Structures are given as C-alpha cells and as structure tokens.
Amino acid sequence: MSKTKDTFSLQFDTTWQYDAAPESASHIRLQKGYDLFIDNKFVPPADGKYFNTVNPSTGKKIAEIARASQADVDLAVQSARKALGPWQALSGASRGKYLFRIARLIQEREREFSVIESMDGGKPIRESKTIDVPLASAHFFYYAGWADKLEYAFPGRNPKPVGVAAQIIPWNFPLLMAAWKIAPALATGNTVVLKPAETTPLTALKLAEIIRDAGLPAGVVNILTGAGDTGAMMVEHPDIDKIAFTGSTEVGKLIQKRLAGTHKKLTLELGGKGANIILEDAAIDQAVEGIINGIYFNQGHVCCAGSRLLVQESVADLVIRKLKDRMETLIVGDPLDKNTDIGAINSAAQLKSIKKYLKKGLAEGTELYQSSCELPSGSGYWCRPSLFTNVAQSNTIVQEEIFGPVLTLQTFRTLEEALEKANNTFYGLSAGVWTDKGSKIFKMTSGLKAGIVWANTYNRFDPTSPFGGYKESGIGREGGLHGLASYIKFEDR
Amino acid sequence: MNITRSLSPVIDQVGVEERIARLQTRSIKTASKVFALKLALSMIDLTTLSGDDTPGKVRQLCAKARHLHNRLPGLPQVAAVCVYAPFVGIAKQQLAGSDIKVASVATAFPSGQSTLQVKLDETRFAVGEGADEVDMVISRGEFLRGNYHYVFDEIQSIKEACGTAHLKVILETGELSTLDNIRLASDIAMHAGADFIKTSTGKIQPAATLPVTLVMLEAIRDFYYATGRKIGMKPAGGISNAKLALQYLVVLRETLGEQWLTKDYFRFGASSLANDLLMQIVKQETGVYQSMDYFSKD
Numbered sequence: 001m002s003k004t005k006d007t008f009s010l011q012f013d014t015t016w017q018y019d020a021a022p023e024s025a026s027h028i029r030l031q032k033g034y035d036l037f038i039d040n041k042f043v044p045p046a047d048g049k050y051f052n053t054v055n056p057s058t059g060k061k062i063a064e065i066a067r068a069s070q071a072d073v074d075l076a077v078q079s080a081r082k083a084l085g086p087w088q089a090l091s092g093a094s095r096g097k098y099l100f101r102i103a104r105l106i107q108e109r110e111r112e113f114s115v116i117e118s119m120d121g122g123k124p125i126r127e128s129k130t131i132d133v134p135l136a137s138a139h140f141f142y143y144a145g146w147a148d149k150l151e152y153a154f155p156g157r158n159p160k161p162v163g164v165a166a167q168i169i170p171w172n173f174p175l176l177m178a179a180w181k182i183a184p185a186l187a188t189g190n191t192v193v194l195k196p197a198e199t200t201p202l203t204a205l206k207l208a209e210i211i212r213d214a215g216l217p218a219g220v221v222n223i224l225t226g227a228g229d230t231g232a233m234m235v236e237h238p239d240i241d242k243i244a245f246t247g248s249t250e251v252g253k254l255i256q257k258r259l260a261g262t263h264k265k266l267t268l269e270l271g272g273k274g275a276n277i278i279l280e281d282a283a284i285d286q287a288v289e290g291i292i293n294g295i296y297f298n299q300g301h302v303c304c305a306g307s308r309l310l311v312q313e314s315v316a317d318l319v320i321r322k323l324k325d326r327m328e329t330l331i332v333g334d335p336l337d338k339n340t341d342i343g344a345i346n347s348a349a350q351l352k353s354i355k356k357y358l359k360k361g362l363a364e365g366t367e368l369y370q371s372s373c374e375l376p377s378g379s380g381y382w383c384r385p386s387l388f389t390n391v392a393q394s395n396t397i398v399q400e401e402i403f404g405p406v407l408t409l410q411t412f413r414t415l416e417e418a419l420e421k422a423n424n425t426f427y428g429l430s431a432g433v434w435t436d437k438g439s440k441i442f443k444m445t446s447g448l449k450a451g452i453v454w455a456n457t458y459n460r461f462d463p464t465s466p467f468g469g470y471k472e473s474g475i476g477r478e479g480g481l482h483g484l485a486s487y488i489k490f491e492d493r
Numbered sequence: 494m495n496i497t498r499s500l501s502p503v504i505d506q507v508g509v510e511e512r513i514a515r516l517q518t519r520s521i522k523t524a525s526k527v528f529a530l531k532l533a534l535s536m537i538d539l540t541t542l543s544g545d546d547t548p549g550k551v552r553q554l555c556a557k558a559r560h561l562h563n564r565l566p567g568l569p570q571v572a573a574v575c576v577y578a579p580f581v582g583i584a585k586q587q588l589a590g591s592d593i594k595v596a597s598v599a600t601a602f603p604s605g606q607s608t609l610q611v612k613l614d615e616t617r618f619a620v621g622e623g624a625d626e627v628d629m630v631i632s633r634g635e636f637l638r639g640n641y642h643y644v645f646d647e648i649q650s651i652k653e654a655c656g657t658a659h660l661k662v663i664l665e666t667g668e669l670s671t672l673d674n675i676r677l678a679s680d681i682a683m684h685a686g687a688d689f690i691k692t693s694t695g696k697i698q699p700a701a702t703l704p705v706t707l708v709m710l711e712a713i714r715d716f717y718y719a720t721g722r723k724i725g726m727k728p729a730g731g732i733s734n735a736k737l738a739l740q741y742l743v744v745l746r747e748t749l750g751e752q753w754l755t756k757d758y759f760r761f762g763a764s765s766l767a768n769d770l771l772m773q774i775v776k777q778e779t780g781v782y783q784s785m786d787y788f789s790k791d
Contacts, residue, residue, distance in 0.1 A: 008721040010714070011751040016528050016742075021520035126518060285711045286508025321718065329747045338520040436503045456505060 012328040021338045023125045025115050033064040036072055037208035039079040040218035046071035053201055056122035057335050057344040059379035065201050068224040073233040076222040080164045080191040081239055083219030088161055088189045092148030099144030099186055101214040106137035113203055117175055118335040120202040122344030123298050125336050135461055136179035142463035143183035146484055153481055159488040161189035162265050163241030166234040170247045171197035171346050172301040178204050180478050181244055182221060188487040191220050193234060198227045199347045240264060249472050267476030267486045269468060271401040272429030275422035276306030276458060280314045282434035288322045294432060294458040296330060296385050299342055300405040304430035306458050308398060309409045310418050316411045327371040327385050342405060345381040354383055354404035361388050361397040393424055419447040428470025432458045496641040501680045504672040504708055513703045519743045527777045533738040534770045535569035536756045537763055538596055541576060551580040553791045555587035562771045572756040573626060578615055581622035596626035600651060603694035605630040609647060616654040628661040630694060633668045641681055648685035661689035661727055666705045667697040675705055679712035689725035700730025703744060710748040729762025735773040738766055
C-alpha cells in the first residue's frame, strides 16, 4: 500500500485549460477616499492625514483611507462612552433587533462585500463569497439571538456589560473578524471602537455604512482606520474598559504588558502553528484534501492553519506523492476569478516575510517543493503553494508562524510521538487528526494542547463554536456561549 | 491473489462530497467550454439497451452516430455505440469504415444473475460478432455476501473470453450501497483485468453520480501509481445534460490529468447527452439556442 513508483506521473498542465471567469465588479461603488466613522457619521481625521489601501493583485491604490490620530481616538472613545448608558438601558430584545438588522443587511449585500473583500485583501472570490461574508452575517444572527437570553446563559450571575471595548482586528478575514468582535460586544450591551487592519479597511467601512443604515444609536459602534500607532492609542486610552485583539503574538505580548496594572479586561487571539496529523488508517485521498484546505485556504493567512503536517511513516511516501499531485491542480491567480484557488498575498510586506522563510528553510537544509503553476504577470504579490519535506522539529520553519501558503512535513511512528511533536510548540491554537478509528480520535484530541481540534476535517468554522488558543496563541474565547463571557462582568448576587 | 477488504483504503464520504461540491464551482467559459463540449461528445458511448430494441432501432442509432449533426461540420464522432449482443452484427455492418467502436453488454446484463458458463458463452458470442468492447456486470450478490474471490475470478474469466476486445466492468454502484464497497469493487475489477471500470447499467437508481465517479477515479489513480497501468472510466446513466457532463470532465481533469482526457480512457454511457452537447456547441458558435427540433432524435 505504501510503496508507490514515482516513475508513473500524472500531468496536470492539460491541453484543456479553464478560461478566465471573473466575477463582475461593475456593481461596486467605491469612493476615492474614506473618513473615520465616529458617532454614526463619517468625519475627516483631525490632522487631515490619509494613507492608501491597495489591491494586492495589482499593487495599485484602491482608495485613500483616513489615519486616526490621538484626537480622533479621544473623540471615538468619548462617543462610545456617551452611548454606553442608553445602550445598556435598552432591553436585550431591542439590542437583538439591531443585530438581526445588521445580519440581514450584510446578507442582502453579500455580492458587494465579497467582491470588495477580494479586491482589498487578495483572497479568492470563491472563499469570500462562500465563507467570509456568509459567516459574518451568521455571527450577527447568532449573537442577536443571545441578546435577550443573557440571564439564561449565565443563570444567577447577573451579567453586566464590561463597558467601552477597543477592538483591533487583522487583515486575513477583515469583515468576518469585525463581525466576531462587534456582534458579541453589542449583544451583551457594550459599545465599541473598532480598528480594521491598515491593509484591509474597506469592508469594515462598508460595514459602518450598514451600521448607520440600520439605525444603530450613534456612538455604539465607531470605526477608526489607521496603522499600529492608532491601535496603540486605543490600547493606552484610559477610558477603555476592554481590549480585544486579534493578530500577531508579538503585538499581543506588547498589549498585555501595557495593560499590566490597569482595570482593562483583555482577550487575545494570536498566532498558531497548527499540527495536522495524518494517521495510517485515515482515508488518504480525503485527508489530502484536508491538508490542502488546512494550509492553502486564504493563502495560508490563517492563524489556525494546519501549517505543520505530521504523517505516519508507513503512509508518508503515498501522502507526499498525492499531495504534490494535488498541489499541481491548484490555480493561483486573480482573486476575482471564480476558478482561483489561491489569490494574492495580502501585502508586499507579507510576501517579503514569506520569502524570507522560504530562504531560511532551504538554508537549513530542507527540501522545497513548489507547484509548477504559472503566476500572474504584473505587479501583484504572489506565492506558489509550497511544501517543505525532510524537516525536523528544530527547523525555524517548523517553529515559527509563516502565515503564508507554506507547509512543512514531518513524519512520526507512533501516536505518542505525534502528540509529542504536535504539542512541542509555544503555540496552541489548532490541530487536526485524520483517522478512520473513533478510539484514536479520542486518544489524540484529548492529548493535544490546542484550543480547536478538528477530526477528519479542517478549517471549519461556525458561530456556535468557541475559538481560541492555549499557551501563546491567546487568552479567552470568541464564538459560542464562551464568546459572550469575554464581554461580560459578573455581579454575582 | 488473496482478496479481503484490506485490499482497498477506507473512503470518507463527507470528504468526497465536499471535494465534489468544490469542483462543481469551477466555471467553464468561452473557448474552454467549446473545447470541453467537443471532448465530451467524442467520449460518448451512444446507447440503446431496451427490451424493445430491434434491428431497425439499432440501425437508426448507428446512423445518428455517423451523422451527429450534419449542419455543423468539423464535429468529433462519438466513441462507440453500445447495444445488446444480438445487435452487434448489425451495428458492425452499419458502422463499417468508421472509427466508431461497437460495444456489447454481456454477462446476463443488467442483473448478472446467471451461471458463469452462460456469461462466458454470451461474451464469446458478442466478440465473435465483432464487438470491439464488452460491458460486463459484476455479480453484486456475491460481492455483498463477501465472496470477493468469486467476483474476481468471474471478471478474470470474462476477460480471457474477451480476447482482444476491451473489457468494461460495470460495478452497478447503486446496488453497492457504500463508497467503501465501490472502492473495493473498483480495485477487484482492475486487479482482475478490467480495461475500464463503469458505474452503472442505467437500469438501477442511483446510476452514475459525481461522488461515486471521484472514488472510482481515485482508485484508478492509485492503481496507476502502483502498476503504471492506465484504466479507463465510464460513468453511465443519468448524465443527460452538457453542464453535468462538463462537471464530470472537471473531476476527471483534476484527478487524473491530461492522459485521461481522451476517449481511450474516459467514456460517457448516455443516450440523450449527445443532443444537449450539440445544442450547446451550436449556441457557442451562433450565440443563440436552437429548438431541439433542429437536432435529430436518433
């Protein structure tokens, strides 16, 4: 079973090629510039500074985005503070009504959001249309349902909102992360100042339009655009009660240091180096799909990506062969093309970082396989799906989060060895196990030190399921009932 | 060889269905669509397998095979016509001088409930009449009661009786119940000498489906990895429109690649598919759909 002869090779550079099938962007109306969303109005930044957001598949500017400075942060926090009392005073059912409204408005504008998400962030339209946008509205629907049931969710604990929440989100799932942050915060009666990532502000600003159109009371949600320094101002602001941050472990640690000794509550959702573990009795062809989905989904810009592949030695040759063949069928190209599997790397800086790791992997003596697909010409940011073999736990590419379409493959002999390798990391966000045997699933999943463990699937998300990390992958949980608790202080009677 | 269930890897049905759902989102446009429509047309086994078939009906089918749509020059020919054994001689005669093959079903099609001797006699008869290809059915009853050796030996005997004729082995996947069974039956058939593996007789529902086809293509891929032998695939039954046919070709392309994108290794068992493909080809060339009355039924 495990022996395969590599001489018989399949050929995926076929005479029959798929022609371009671009999703129409003609219905998209974008302004030349976008201001800050404070107190339900778009207002220009106090010091008049703007930066560009670019389309990573062309390197060209899409729009100018306001850069919030201290005065803007002050104004936004003030607005959120002022709105807090009346918003808390509303009944849960009334707050839920607004959330349902936002959810429906996102649904109605699903195509528009999908196209903008792919233009601004580089992800394939197939993913933004079937995953990002529907899940974003699903999160609002889900938390809308909790808004009037908090007493039932936490019986006898008298749940109260924390207050004004500063929320800082990353560039890999811009709209979805905004939904993850805003929906539970509003359901529990908090008000919000949210900052989308510098490279992907557009869908958050479109969401601001929806929030305004939904008639949400002014100041309940404020959206500030800017870079890391704007985020730092939000974190440092004395009138903030809660920080929710999703991003790199490095920045997460900085935030935690700065909050030491303050009253501010903190949740962090940070990096990961997920182990995707293939046991010898797994359904191999479907496991290969899971490997592909685990690492090449969203160009590998996924904190819970299955970036460390662990394969039992008895099937390693077969898995490698099938994986390489499967990689050859991945289509890297225009994010707006319906057939694109892997879009553009989110930014020039991220591409540079990925390339640095590719070099480092080779320098440390590992073997690199990249699919032979054609990359689009022009000035976009592209990276071939990559697979490192002959790697060991001690290699940098195994230890550090690359956040790109780069997979490392290690082998193991026993389940104990697999667990030891999987847990031998300072991260602990996610893991996957592939086996046909239920007993092995229980053995592995209870031994894995990771916040999310998938069995015979990977990268599957649902608003009802809590998400978060062990160790340096984060503090607190988002999603599900657990996600409510992050925005509540309990005044136990 | 010793045949047990461990001959085949396990299959995860959920994973197979997800993969198919993803492949179904491939968008095939413009020139790539025309290419695929013509490719699909060239892979058709034009089929009539009814109790009321007559020499006249078979002659008409052969005429349709030779003259798919005379109004549109430059069309590919279908791969074969597929008939019951008694009509092989007539079909051979009608198709003389063309590249179109004659395939005959045999082995007590469609149920397969007969003795090996009868099945061998029928196979030899069909080949003797000039059949280029034989479509046999496996004994599903023996398979389901775990008598895998019987299934294996039977296929091997029929293969021997086929001589130089190509052997397509019909698994009748609609009666095998699980994807694990379908995979095992595929492996048994290939090891026993099948040139093609085929989903269905068309007499049982469900007939061909995309998930079943993917599992069989993956079996073919593993067999190729292990032996270097290329086995063909034939989904049959229920593939009646062009859009679905193109989805099968997408699954084929992304599972086995270039070497299988030919009638030598892939066939559609279908009767009404041809006209829908023709209508789509004409639509691509002229920009408008024509009435079905412009396309001869047989």
